[in-house]
Amino acid sequence: MYLEELQKIVKEVMHSLGYETTPRIILSNRPDLGDYQCDDCFKLAKLYHESPISLGNKIVDSLKKMDDFGNYFKDVSVVNPGFINFTLSDKFISKYVRLMKDVDHFNLKKPEKKELFYLDYGGANIAKPLHVGHLRPAIIGESLKRIIKFMGHNTLADAHLGDFGLQIGEVIYAILRDFKDVPVDEIKFDLAYLDKVYPEMSKACKEDENLQITCQNITKDLQDGNETYQKLWKQICEVSIEDVKKLYSYLGVDFDFWYGESECFPVIPEMKEVLKKKGLVRESEGALVIDVKKDDDKIEVPPFLLEKSNGASLYSTTDLACIYERNERFHPDHILYVADMRQHLHFEQVFRASDKAGFSPYEDLEHIGFGTINGKDGKPFKTRSGETVKLNDLLQEVKEVFLSLKETNKDMSEIDKDKIVNAIVKFADLQNSLDKNYIFDSEKFASVVGKTGPYLLYTYLRINKMVNGLEVDNLSDTVHDIYDRNLRLKLLEMESSLTHAFEERRPHYIADYLYDLAVVTNNFYQNNNLAKTTDAGQKNDYVYVLQLTSKVIKTLLDLLAIDIPSVM
RNA sequence: GUUCACGUAGCUCAGUUGGAUAGAGUGUUGCCCUCCGAAGGCAAAGGUCACGAGUUCGACUCUCGUCGUGAACACCA
Numbered sequence: 001m002y003l004e005e006l007q008k009i010v011k012e013v014m015h016s017l018g019y020e021t022t023p024r025i026i027l028s029n030r031p032d033l034g035d036y037q038c039d040d041c042f043k044l045a046k047l048y049h050e051s052p053i054s055l056g057n058k059i060v061d062s063l064k065k066m067d068d069f070g071n072y073f074k075d076v077s078v079v080n081p082g083f084i085n086f087t088l089s090d091k092f093i094s095k096y097v098r099l100m101k102d103v104d105h106f107n108l109k110k111p112e113k114k115e116l117f118y119l120d121y122g123g124a125n126i127a128k129p130l131h132v133g134h135l136r137p138a139i140i141g142e143s144l145k146r147i148i149k150f151m152g153h154n155t156l157a158d159a160h161l162g163d164f165g166l167q168i169g170e171v172i173y174a175i176l177r178d179f180k181d182v183p184v185d186e187i188k189f190d191l192a193y194l195d196k197v198y199p200e201m202s203k204a205c206k207e208d209e210n211l212q213i214t215c216q217n218i219t220k221d222l223q224d225g226n227e228t229y230q231k232l233w234k235q236i237c238e239v240s241i242e243d244v245k246k247l248y249s250y251l252g253v254d255f256d257f258w259y260g261e262s263e264c265f266p267v268i269p270e271m272k273e274v275l276k277k278k279g280l281v282r283e284s285e286g287a288l289v290i291d292v293k294k295d296d297d298k299i300e301v302p303p304f305l306l307e308k309s310n311g312a313s314l315y316s317t318t319d320l321a322c323i324y325e326r327n328e329r330f331h332p333d334h335i336l337y338v339a340d341m342r343q344h345l346h347f348e349q350v351f352r353a354s355d356k357a358g359f360s361p362y363e364d365l366e367h368i369g370f371g372t373i374n375g376k377d378g379k380p381f382k383t384r385s386g387e388t389v390k391l392n393d394l395l396q397e398v399k400e401v402f403l404s405l406k407e408t409n410k411d412m413s414e415i416d417k418d419k420i421v422n423a424i425v426k427f428a429d430l431q432n433s434l435d436k437n438y439i440f441d442s443e444k445f446a447s448v449v450g451k452t453g454p455y456l457l458y459t460y461l462r463i464n465k466m467v468n469g470l471e472v473d474n475l476s477d478t479v480h481d482i483y484d485r486n487l488r489l490k491l492l493e494m495e496s497s498l499t500h501a502f503e504e505r506r507p508h509y510i511a512d513y514l515y516d517l518a519v520v521t522n523n524f525y526q527n528n529n530l531a532k533t534t535d536a537g538q539k540n541d542y543v544y545v546l547q548l549t550s551k552v553i554k555t556l557l558d559l560l561a562i563d564i565p566s567v568m
Numbered sequence: 569g570u571u572c573a574c575g576u577a578g579c580u581c582a583g584u585u586g587g588a589u590a591g592a593g594u595g596u597u598g599c600c601c602u603c604c605g606a607a608g609g610c611a612a613a614g615g616u617c618a619c620g621a622g623u624u625c626g627a628c629u630c631u632c633g634u635c636g637u638g639a640a641c642a643c644c645a
Contacts, residue, residue, distance in 0.1 A: 030588060039587050042625065052625080081625070083588060125645070166644055205644090216643085261645095287643055299571045299641070308643045315645050341573070345640055371573080371638085378638065405607080431593095432581070436574060437638060443594095444580065448607050450593045451581090455607070462604045500584055512582065515592080522608065531603035568607070 001107060002096040002492055003036075006086065009072060010038060013062045019044050019055075025086070027493070034077070034085030035489060041082035052082025060084060090479040093488050098475050100491060101548045106555075108495055111152045118326055119145050121338035122159030122248075122255065126240040127167040128198040129191055130247050131388040132381055132440070133340075136370050139429050139561065141338040142253045143507040144368065146559045151502045156256050156330060160322070161244070163237060163260030165315060169219030170201035172232050173211075184228050191239050199387070220312035223265065247391055252422060252561045264321040268313060271324045272306065275357055281306060292352035301345070304353040319350045323359045334364050336505070341369030341435070368505050371437035381440040394445070398424055401446035416565035423453030423562045430560055431511045451515055458568055459518040460553045466530055467546045475544045476537055483524045487545055490520045494552055507560060514556045521549050 003025055010023045021040060028037040041052040041059070048055070056078030063069065063076050075087040099107040121141020124130055145155050174197040179187045205212040222229040241258070248255070272288075275281050280290045286309030293301040305316045313321075326332055337347055347367035355362035375381040383389055399421045403409045409417070428445050432438050448454040479485045497513035500506075525546070533539040554564060 024585085026584080026587095028588095029590090033588085037587085042587080045625080080588065123645080162645060202644090212644095285643080289642075297571095302642045305642050310643080312643085314643065316642085339645095340639095342639055343645075344572075346645085349642085369573090374638080408605090433583095436581085439580075441580065447594080450607095452593085452607085455593095458605090458607055462608085465604055496584080504584080508582085509584075512592090515582095519592090525604075526602095526609050529603060533603090568605080 001099070001109060001495065002092070003496070006036065006072065009066075010059070010063070013059055013066075014044075017058055017062060019048065019059075021047075027496075028085060030083075030085070033079060033083075034075070034087045036086045036088070038084040038086070039082075041078070041084065045082065053078065053080075056082045056084050088489070090485075091477045093479065093485070093492065094475055094477045096492055097488050097545065097548065100494070101475070101544070101551075106494060106552070108151075108498065114153055115333035116154045116156065116330065117145075117148050118156045118158065118330060118332035118335045119148075119338065120158050120160045120322075120336065121145075122161060123339055124159065124244050125162040125167055126237055126244065126260070127162075127171045127194060129195050129240075129243055130391040132373055132391055132394055133388070134391055135394070135425070136340070136373065136429060137338045138248060138251055138253045139426050140368065140370060140434070140507060141336075142251070142561045143426075143430060143510075143559060144336065144338065144505060146561065147498070147502050147507060147510070150555075150559055151498065156332070157254065158257045158259055159244075159248075159255040161241070161258065161260035162315075163233075164219075164223060164262040164265065164313075164318070166216060166219050167198065167202070168233055168236065169215040169217075169222060170205055171198055171236060172218050172222065172229055173215050174201050175232055176228075184231055187232065187235070189235070189239065191243050194236065194240065216308070216310060216312065220308075220310050223312055247395075250395065250418065250422075251426075252563065261315070261318040261322075264318055264325050265313070267325045267328075268317060268321050271321050274324075275306065278357060280353075280356055285309060290353045290356065292349050292356065294352075301349065301352075304349045316346065316350060316353075319346075320353055320357075320359070323350070323354045323365070324357075327359050332360070332364070334366065335360060336366050336368055338368045338370070340372055341367075342372070343367070344369055366505070368434070370434040373440045374437050376439060376441075378437075378439075395421060395425065397442070398445055402448065405448060412565070412567065416567065419563045419565040420454060420457065420568070423457055423557075424448065425453075426560055426562050427453030427456065427511060430507050431515070433508050434506055453562060454568065456514060456518050456553065456557060456562070457564055459521055460550060460557070460564055461568055463521060463525060463546050464550050466525070467543045467550065470543050470547070472544045472547065473540050476541055478537070478541070480538050480541060481528065483520075483527045484542070484545065487520050487524045487549065490517050491545070491548060491552060493517075494556070510556055510559055514553065514560070517549065517553065517556075521546075521553075 006025050007023060010025065014021055014023060021044060023038050023040045025036050025038050028034045041056045044055055045052040060076050060078045070089055072089055072092045073086055074089045077085050079085060119141055121137045123137055124134055145157050149155050171194060175187060175189065205215055218229060222233055281288050284303060287305060288307035289303035289305055292304045305314060307317065308314055323335065344367060351362050351365040354360050354365060373381050381389060399417060402420060425445060479488060493513060497509050501509040528542060530539065530542055533542060557564060
């Protein structure tokens with residue numbers, strides 16, 4: 001909001017000088033010269049055949065002649081080839097800090113149109129326990145959901161469990177083999193069994209083509225309603241979902257729907273009819289496909305696979321059917337898929353098929369891709385014995401390391417311990433940008449010093465202890481010192497970090513801002529001693545600013561799905 | 569082979585439609601417990617932004633090429 005006001009003023013001045021443009025005011029990268037800057041003189045120079053510096057001088061002169069200059073600026077200058085620097089006035093800064101505290105929802109702009117975002121960020125495969133690979137989509141998706149909601153939109157979150165694909169056929173094969181002599185109704189197995197059998201079958205099928213075909217057919221029959229398979233499938237779901245829900249709950253990841261692929265099966269025949277009527281479906285090598293390639297494609301985009309040659313459905317079928325069904329039921333404005341970027345081509349095909357079929361248009365569908373968590377060898381992270389690392393084991397390990405750091409940590413409540421484990425893991429993950437793979441470093445995940453979740457919690461608890469519950473009057477227009485000024489300016493940046501994170505679908509902009517804010521805050525109270533401040537007005541302002549800071553930190557931590565413990 | 573992503577300090581990473589002197593954490597060295605738990609603060613040191621061209625007043629950022637890493641390329645998810 002404050003940036004818009006600045007922009008408006010500069011724009012008016014430019015117009016009055018005959019320059020038709022909407023200037024871009026950005027954070028200064030030379031804080032020694034000003035708080036914000038405008039680099040538009042270079043572009044205007046070309047347009048109006050003037051030198052950037054003379055152009056800048058005119059603008060600065062006009063700004064300085066404004067009657068209410070002091071309401072906005074302490075100083076405005078133009079330097080070197082033509083950069084305009086703005087130093088904001090105490091009055092202007094304070095006005096917007098007050099608005100942040102006084103106006104509901106931090107005085108953030110509401111969206112012009114409230115939209116519905118449907119988020120799909122689970123993808124847990126129910127044939128086995130959750131492993132480290134499920135950590136990123138869960139954390140990123142949950143955070144995105146909270147950010148989108150906070151920006152004033154509606155959300156629906158779907159766990160989209162992988163519960164009806166080939167992996168289930170493989171596990172069913174193994175169950176029937178291992179429980180050969182047991183009547184189907186009496187077969188009982190647990191999660192550990194699934195965990196043992198799934199990797200084994202997965203490997204065996206890759207090596208043995210006949211076995212793979214057998215499992216494919218089991219999958220097909222399961223989808224067609226074979227009773228024995230259905231019974232076993234239901235048990236697999238029960239055994240597994242309990243564990244899945246427990247872990248997601250530990251992570252504070254919450255879904256509106258615990259649907260799986262199986263959920264959309266009833267609409268598949270209907271969807272196929274629609275597609276056929278539109279003339280989109282053709283046969284290819286015994287399978288049914290939809291052509292989705294375009295003339296300007298740089299690569300050969302393979303056709304979208306609607307039905308396998310044995311008649312079974314697969315992940316592309318269910319993903320499209322889900323879009324079809326979600327449209328009928330919810331009419332979402334956007335559907336976001338949080339899944340690692342190896343699946344990019346798959347989503348490209350699904351989105352094109354959806355667009356062609358007239359379900360959801362291409363531009364409403366987004367794949368939020370992210371890199372994989374790798375080991376030091378650059379390959380997906382595995383234990384020394386070559387197994388995938390279970391998510392629960394990772395979390396327990398982080399917890400143990402944390403408890404070993406300080407004797408007193410063991411005395412904390414379980415709830416607080418778990419909140420800190422969450423903070424460690426989530427902040428470690430969310431401070432990375434999405435598109436890179438990252439190296440899993442157990443030391444990093446166990447670290448509590450420096451740029452970490454605990455640092456943020458610690459900062460929050462410290463200032464809160466000082467100012468919580470204190471009564472304050474309104475903030476004055478006086479900024480008392482450089483630390484005070486820096487903190488107030490940093491608070492104003494909350495809005496742009498949110499907008500940026502929302503528009504780019506990247507929570508790490510918030511993580512980054514939060515850390516910066518914490519650093520500035522630490523600086524503030526290291527240098528401004530509240531207890532020794534004798535001037536009542538000054539003390540009031542300090543408390544005011546710290547209370548607002550505390551509120552901002554808490555709010556943004558929540559957007560990263562990080563809860564604050566009672567003590568540290 | 570084709571296409572995509574990535575390559576920034578010893579290590580792990582930020583870098584907002586192209587802007588001035590490229591920033592953090594960690595590690596190393598040296599200081600600091602004054603309302604608050606030092607899980608903190610300050611300072612020093614650390615860089616040919618993989619490499620080479622091009623576009624531009626200006627390139628870590630855009631284009632092309634080279635090298636390196638990872639990934640995808642229909643009946644797995």
